[in-house]
Amino acid sequence: MRFAKYLGKRLIISLITLVGVVLVLVLMTKLIPGDPARVIAGLNASDQEVARIRQSMGLDQPVLIQFGHFILNLLHGNLGTSARTGNPVVGEIATRLPFTLELAICGTLIGIVFGVLLGVLAAVRKGTWVESVVSALGVMGISMPVYWLGLLLIILFAVQLKWLPVAGASTVNSIVLPAVAVGVSLVAVISRVTNSSMIDVLGQDYVRSVRAKGSPERVAVFTHALRNALIPVITVVGLEFGTLLGGAVLTETVFGWPGIGQLAVTSIQARDYPMVQGIVFVFAIMFIIVNIITDVMYTVVDPRVKLHG
Amino acid sequence: MTSASNTSEPLLSLKNLSVQFRTGSGVVRAVDDVSYELNPGETLGVVGESGSGKSVTVMSLMRLLPEASRPTVTGEALFGGRDLLTLSNRELRAVRGSGIALVPQDPMTCLDPVFKVGKQIVEALRAHDQKSRYSALRTRAIELLEMVGISQPERRFDQYPHQFSGGMRQRAMIAMAMANKPKLLIADEPTTALDVTIQAQILELLKEMQREMSIGIVLITHDLRLVSEMADKVVVMYAGHVVERGDGRTVFDNPQHPYTLGLMSSLPQASGSDRWLRPIPGNPPSLANTPSGCPFHPRCALANDRAECRTSLPVLRAVAGADHRSACHFTDELTPQKQAELTSARRATA
Amino acid sequence: MDNTRADSSGSVAHAPNTMQMMSMGSASRRRRGGRWRTFLRNRAAVVGLVILVVFILAAILAPLLTPYNPSQQDLAMVLQPPSAAHWLGTDGSGRDLLARIMFGGQYTLIIGLLAVTLAVLVGVPLGLISGYLGGWCDMIIQRVTDIMLSFNTFLLALALVAVLGVGPTSVIIAVGIGVIPQFIRLTRGVALSLKQRVYIEAAESFGASRASILWRHLLRNAVSSIIVYATLNIGVAILVAAGLGFLGLGVQPPAAEWGTMLSEGSQYIFSAPYVSAFPGLAVFLVVLGFNLAGDGLRDALDPNLRRG
Numbered sequence: 001m002r003f004a005k006y007l008g009k010r011l012i013i014s015l016i017t018l019v020g021v022v023l024v025l026v027l028m029t030k031l032i033p034g035d036p037a038r039v040i041a042g043l044n045a046s047d048q049e050v051a052r053i054r055q056s057m058g059l060d061q062p063v064l065i066q067f068g069h070f071i072l073n074l075l076h077g078n079l080g081t082s083a084r085t086g087n088p089v090v091g092e093i094a095t096r097l098p099f100t101l102e103l104a105i106c107g108t109l110i111g112i113v114f115g116v117l118l119g120v121l122a123a124v125r126k127g128t129w130v131e132s133v134v135s136a137l138g139v140m141g142i143s144m145p146v147y148w149l150g151l152l153l154i155i156l157f158a159v160q161l162k163w164l165p166v167a168g169a170s171t172v173n174s175i176v177l178p179a180v181a182v183g184v185s186l187v188a189v190i191s192r193v194t195n196s197s198m199i200d201v202l203g204q205d206y207v208r209s210v211r212a213k214g215s216p217e218r219v220a221v222f223t224h225a226l227r228n229a230l231i232p233v234i235t236v237v238g239l240e241f242g243t244l245l246g247g248a249v250l251t252e253t254v255f256g257w258p259g260i261g262q263l264a265v266t267s268i269q270a271r272d273y274p275m276v277q278g279i280v281f282v283f284a285i286m287f288i289i290v291n292i293i294t295d296v297m298y299t300v301v302d303p304r305v306k307l308h309g
Numbered sequence: 310m311t312s313a314s315n316t317s318e319p320l321l322s323l324k325n326l327s328v329q330f331r332t333g334s335g336v337v338r339a340v341d342d343v344s345y346e347l348n349p350g351e352t353l354g355v356v357g358e359s360g361s362g363k364s365v366t367v368m369s370l371m372r373l374l375p376e377a378s379r380p381t382v383t384g385e386a387l388f389g390g391r392d393l394l395t396l397s398n399r400e401l402r403a404v405r406g407s408g409i410a411l412v413p414q415d416p417m418t419c420l421d422p423v424f425k426v427g428k429q430i431v432e433a434l435r436a437h438d439q440k441s442r443y444s445a446l447r448t449r450a451i452e453l454l455e456m457v458g459i460s461q462p463e464r465r466f467d468q469y470p471h472q473f474s475g476g477m478r479q480r481a482m483i484a485m486a487m488a489n490k491p492k493l494l495i496a497d498e499p500t501t502a503l504d505v506t507i508q509a510q511i512l513e514l515l516k517e518m519q520r521e522m523s524i525g526i527v528l529i530t531h532d533l534r535l536v537s538e539m540a541d542k543v544v545v546m547y548a549g550h551v552v553e554r555g556d557g558r559t560v561f562d563n564p565q566h567p568y569t570l571g572l573m574s575s576l577p578q579a580s581g582s583d584r585w586l587r588p589i590p591g592n593p594p595s596l597a598n599t600p601s602g603c604p605f606h607p608r609c610a611l612a613n614d615r616a617e618c619r620t621s622l623p624v625l626r627a628v629a630g631a632d633h634r635s636a637c638h639f640t641d642e643l644t645p646q647k648q649a650e651l652t653s654a655r656r657a658t659a
Numbered sequence: 660m661d662n663t664r665a666d667s668s669g670s671v672a673h674a675p676n677t678m679q680m681m682s683m684g685s686a687s688r689r690r691r692g693g694r695w696r697t698f699l700r701n702r703a704a705v706v707g708l709v710i711l712v713v714f715i716l717a718a719i720l721a722p723l724l725t726p727y728n729p730s731q732q733d734l735a736m737v738l739q740p741p742s743a744a745h746w747l748g749t750d751g752s753g754r755d756l757l758a759r760i761m762f763g764g765q766y767t768l769i770i771g772l773l774a775v776t777l778a779v780l781v782g783v784p785l786g787l788i789s790g791y792l793g794g795w796c797d798m799i800i801q802r803v804t805d806i807m808l809s810f811n812t813f814l815l816a817l818a819l820v821a822v823l824g825v826g827p828t829s830v831i832i833a834v835g836i837g838v839i840p841q842f843i844r845l846t847r848g849v850a851l852s853l854k855q856r857v858y859i860e861a862a863e864s865f866g867a868s869r870a871s872i873l874w875r876h877l878l879r880n881a882v883s884s885i886i887v888y889a890t891l892n893i894g895v896a897i898l899v900a901a902g903l904g905f906l907g908l909g910v911q912p913p914a915a916e917w918g919t920m921l922s923e924g925s926q927y928i929f930s931a932p933y934v935s936a937f938p939g940l941a942v943f944l945v946v947l948g949f950n951l952a953g954d955g956l957r958d959a960l961d962p963n964l965r966r967g
Contacts (some may be wrong), residue, residue, distance in 0.1 A: 019805065028822050126377070139954070143947035145898055147905045147918075148939025151925060155932045205418040208373055212413070213485065214406030214436040224421050231423075242811030249817065250902055255923070266908050268821045276821055287809055303469045303902070304422055 010295070021284045022074075025277050026066045037168070070277075079281065080274035089278035093260055099169060100259030103201035103248050106179035108237065111186025111244075116233065118187065119194025120226060126199060133192060143190025146247045150181040167256035178255045183251045184246045186240055193236045197229040204228075231302050238294030245283065252301065318390070319346040320493055320525040326384035328362070328369045334597045338366040341549040344385075344625075347491065347542070350450040350523040354540030355531060355592070356572065359595045362549035363529045364414075367495045370493030371405055372398075388493070407437045408487035414498040416478035420470040426481050427466030430454070441558055453484040457514060462656055476507035480514065486546065487518060493525045494518070500535065512539065533572055545569050548594050548604035551625060565628045565635040567611040611639055611647075666963035697959040703790035704955020713747045714941075718764030727755035729762040729915045738931040750920070750934045751927060752913075760941050763915040767945065768774065770831055770910075771897040775889050777835030782842025787877070789843065790850025801847075804840045813899045830909045833936035834896045845888055849881045890956055894949035901942045917942050 020070040073080065073296035075226050078087040095219040122134035157177060158166040165174050201207065256262070260279055299305045328340035343489060347353040355363045364373065374380045386393040393401065405411075410535060413419045418430060430450040431443070436445070447466070454462035457480040468480060479499065496515060498506035501533050516539065519526055527622040528539055536543055536557065543551040543560045545568065546646040553566040564570045571589040592609040594600055600607055615638075623636040635642075661799070717724065727745075733753035741748045747756035789800040807815060819833035853876050868945055903909035904918020912919050917938040924935030 022548060040751050090356075136703075139950055140943075140947060143894065143898075143943055145901060145905075145921075145939060145942050145946070147902060147921060148943060149919070151928060151932075151935050151939060155928055155936070159929055159932070203375065203377075205413060205415060209411075209419045209482075210413040210421070210432070211483075212371060212373060212405055212488075213433040214402050214404070215432060216436075218404065219432070224424070227423055228421065239809065240811050242814060245809050246813035246817075246902075249814070250905065253906060264817070265908075268817070269907060280818060283810075283814070287397040291809070302423060303700075304471050 006049060007292075009047055010292050014292070017288065018281075018284060021281065023067060023069055025280055026063055026070060032247035041194050046239075082267075082272055082275045084270045084272040085276065089275050092263060092275070092280055093278055096260045096263055097128065098259055099257060100248055100252070100261055103178055103182060103251065104177060104244055105185060106175055107182030107244060107247070110179055110183030111190055112233070112237065112238075114183070115187040115190025116194050116226075116230070118191040120198055120221075120229075122191065122195045123198030123229075124221060130261045131195075134195065138188045139281060140175060141184050141191075144184065146181055146185060147250045147254050148182060150178070153177045153181055154255070168221065169258055175259075178257050181251045181254070184243065186237075186244060189240055189243075190233060193233055194229060197232050198225060201225045201229045210237055231298075234294060234297050234301060238290060240299075241290045245286070320349045320351075320388070321347040321527070322385075322387040323366070323370075324385040324387070326369070326382070326386060328365050328374070329344075330378040331381075331401045331414050332378060332558075332597070334476060337596045338368065338599070339549055339596055341551070343546070343552065345527050345542075345544045345554060347493070347527060349525050350519070350528040351541045352528055352539050353542045353544065354363060354528045354530065354536035355534055355544045356533060356548060357546035358531055360548070360593045361547075362596075363546050363562060364497050366546075367411075367497065367527060371411065372401055372497075373411070401583060403437070405424075406433060406486075406491065407489040407492055409493045409495060410489070410491035412479075412482050412486045412494065412496045412499050412540065415502050416475055416482055418501065419482055420473075420478060422470055425469055426473065427451070427468075428447050430466075430481070430488060433485045437489045450484075450488070453488055454481070456487070457481070457484045458510070459484075475503055476510065477580065479507075479511055482517070483511075483514060487522070489520060491524060493520070493527065495527045495529070496533070497529045499528070501530070503600060507522075512583055515539070545572070548599050548634065549596060552605065552606060552637070553635045554625065558586040559633050563629060563633075563645075564648070565607045565633065565640050566637050567643070568605050569635075570643070570648060571608075571610070611637070615639075672964050674909060695959070698955050701955045701958060703951045704958070705805040707948045707951025707953075707955065709787070710728065711952060714764055714945050714948065715768065716924060717761045718768055721758070721761040722764065724875050725755070725758040725761060727758035729754060729759045730913055731755075735859075738927060740931070741933060748931070750933075751923065755935055756934065757793065759915040759920060760917070760938060763917045763920060763938070764941070765947075766827065766910055766914065766916040767897055768899065770827060770834070770900045771893045773831045774834040775840055775893050776898040777831065778892065779837035779885065779889060780836075780840055783846045783881075785839070785847075786843040786846030787850045790847035791854060797847075800843065804843045807837075807863065808844070809839040812895055813902055815959070816899050816903060817908070820903055825908050825911060827910050830900050830903055833903070834899050837899060838896055841888060841892055845884055846881060848885065849877065850947065853877070853880065856862040867955050887957040887960060890949055891953035897946055897949070
């Protein structure tokens with residue numbers, strides 16, 4: 001019951017945030033230099049054409065009315081029509097969303113698995129060359145532009161070695177390189193966090209208690225220390241979701257991966273504002289969901305934390 | 310206090326134990342040439358201020374010192390006829406928990422916060438019994454919880470440490486320590502972090518355990534009252550050295566070291582005539598920088614800036630009575646009158 | 660006369676516990692020898708600094724260092740691999756890659772610097788105001804900052820570029836705004852911790868206004884943190900700016916900005932991989948340089964910034 005109350009409260013806050021986002025989105029159309037209607041109509045269109053389009057899109061209305069229209073349309077599951085293709089925005093996004101989700105999830109998994117592995121390794125072998133290497137890899141990982149890494153991976157694995165496909169989402173293997181590209185910066189961040197968290201935890205009294213009982217070292221390190229050290233990692237994964245999404249946008253462009261990131265880029269290049277609005281809105285929803293999931297995970301993982309109802 | 314055992318072989322025997330650390334500020338001798346013994350069924354109180362090396366001594370036996378400080382341990386530590394310092398890690402692990410058990414200082418931080426208490430006790434049992442089934446271990450753990458006085462042990466088994474009070478957590482630690490019926494229990498400041506009323510209960514519990522299972526207890530504390538209540542033998546440590554050692558009663562009735570004397574006179578007196586007590590002036594020395602000669606001389610009321618105290622380290626020698634030793638150049642000056650004079654002098658200046 | 664009431668257990672003075680002492684070594688090492696020496700002793704930080712110096716000099720002295728003009732096309736020498744004549748090869752229009760990278764460095768470094776300067780100029784005062792005034796103002800600014808922080812810098816910049824259009828100015832503004840939340844967070848924290856002290860001092864010194872006391876404390880406490888954050892964030896800014904360039908949304912071709920070069924070069928990955936590899940390498944090295952130097956600065960100036 002307490003959980004339901006908590007969820008309810010979070011949803012209300014999220015709703016308010018979403019409303020804020022929509023407001024900003026609508027405001028932005030007013031701020032754009034140039035005339036969106038003209039862009040949609042094309043350079044050669046007559047003034048009447050432009051005026052007609054402007055009216056049909058409701059761009060001549062005051063902000064609040066546009067806002068109201070947006071919400072109304074939203075409730076009908078309508079996010080507008082793409083200026084570039086003329087197709088409904090929702091349809092395009094819906095087709096592409098699963099690809100981006102697949103990329104994000106695989107990237108996150110790679111990031112967590114390898115990040116935690118490296119972080120634990122560096123902590124347990126503190127003071128040795130292992131720690132220095134992991135730390136160096138960490139700095140390099142966050143300095144590396146994801147688009148460059150993507151290109152390098154393609155050059156190495158697809159062009160030279162021909163192990164994996166170059167681009168697109170045609171085969172099962174296609175996910176590998178993009179996911180690695182997206183995952184690398186996450187690996188770097190997570191390994192840093194895991195490392196310092198482990199070092200912190202390994203010095204705690206309760207780990208000493210486990211040893212004092214006569215338990216084997218691996219129980220002390222893996223069952224107890226790691227479990228505690230992973231708690232902050234969850235927060236980090238949640239926080240890094242933005243980075244992940246940004247990485248996905250760039251990676252999809254490099255690899256020609258048909259997700260919403262690629263769609264976002266082409267839409268911005270083509271000044272397809274309705275599509276951009278729709279995508280930003282969907283991104284906002286994704287962020288909110290990830291935030292809620294992170295909070296809930298936190299309570300699952302740490303019994304001391306209680307949901308504030 | 311329990312009666313001393315009559316077997317000839319001591320349970321624990323430390324000989325010339327020294328522990329050094331390498332830190333950023335240089336080499337630190339946390340424990341310097343410490344020797345003491347404990348017989349089965351006895352309680353040995355190790356007394357000293359923070360930084361005296363009393364905890365480090367026992368932690369080094371169990372190889373529980375922080376690795377990061379690169380400790381070097383020399384000397385001999387015989388337990389059940391074997392030198393703990395030369396055992397392999399595997400052999401030592403077999404001793405930890407089943408031969409020697411530890412009840413650590415701060416019950417708040419000694420239990421893993423994300424695991425249930427019962428599970429952690431089962432883990433202690435599991436460390437030395439890989440064969441029994443989980444259900445059997447669970448039953449045993451619940452019995453242990455009951456034994457240490459935790460009510461509703463079945464319910465408590467499934468709770469987390471943050472749901473236990475401080476006193477209960479300490480009881481749980483004792484249950485964990487006793488799980489494998491150790492022969493020696495090391496209690497490191499077992500009551501420091503607890504309320505006064507709970508302290509008494511925990512001590513009672515320890516005494517009861519000792520009576521029922523005749524274990525040896527090394528009781529580490531800075532609290533002399535505890536020692537006077539529980540210890541058969543006393544070892545007083547200062548700056549990593551043993552400065553006085555002997556039978557509990559004897560050391561109390563006739564302290565033969567100025568430091569011990571100082572510790573005693575900072576106890577509240579029953580007479581209540583003086584409400585203001587004086588701790589020993591000055592602070593314990595930094596272990597990276599111990600004073601030359603006798604480490605206590607800068608704070609010693611007896612030293613009077615004499616050259617010997619400043620330059621040469623006193624050796625533990627027998628004083629009044631067998632088995633009562635003190636490391637001071639001028640113990641013969643500590644007649645009962647001198648003792649009284651020193652203590653009252655300090656009180657008079659309050 | 661020191662009348663200390665000993666507590667009832669008869670315990671006496673407390674020195675740091677032996678175990679605690681063991682971890683104190685490195686802290687004392689830091690205070691000895693001054694901050695510059697700590698920085699210089701950190702090998703990684705020095706490497707970072709060296710990298711930065713190399714790139715900065717290459718960018719500034721570019722016209723002197725290379726005989727080639729970065730926009731000079733030579734269709735006879737298209738897509739040449741690295742050789743003695745062209746150390747890094749040529750691109751799809753026959754332009755010398757090394758020259759383009761050196762001149763391109765000017766864009767990258769200036770954009771990074773200006774973006775972070777913008778962020779500092781706007782973010783620092785905002786954070787201070789937010790922390791100092793508290794109340795509604797603080798809450799609103801905090802909420803917005805939170806949202807901006809979780810939408811990371813790149814996505815924010817992307818959204819802003821969509822509104823502002825393409826070109827270097829937009830990139831500077833977009834990236835700058837994207838980095839602002841970092842500084843708001845930083846100075847808000849400083850302001851919060853200083854609030855108490857300022858009130859006390861104001862009460863004690865009868866004359867000086869609260870603003871001037873705040874300013875003085877600020878200078879002492881926050882400047883080093885701001886410098887560290889700024890250094891680290893220039894790296895972020897460069898990554899984001901080059902990313903926008905890669906997407907064709909930043910500095911436009913034929914300008915020699917590294918991101919734009921990467922995007923142009925991506926068409927040639929089969930035939931001439933070096934055309935995209937080298938500009939990307941340049942971005943990587945410069946960002947690495949800022950990160951290493953920034954970490955070194957943080958260790959030397961304000962180790963408390965190291966978050967777990």
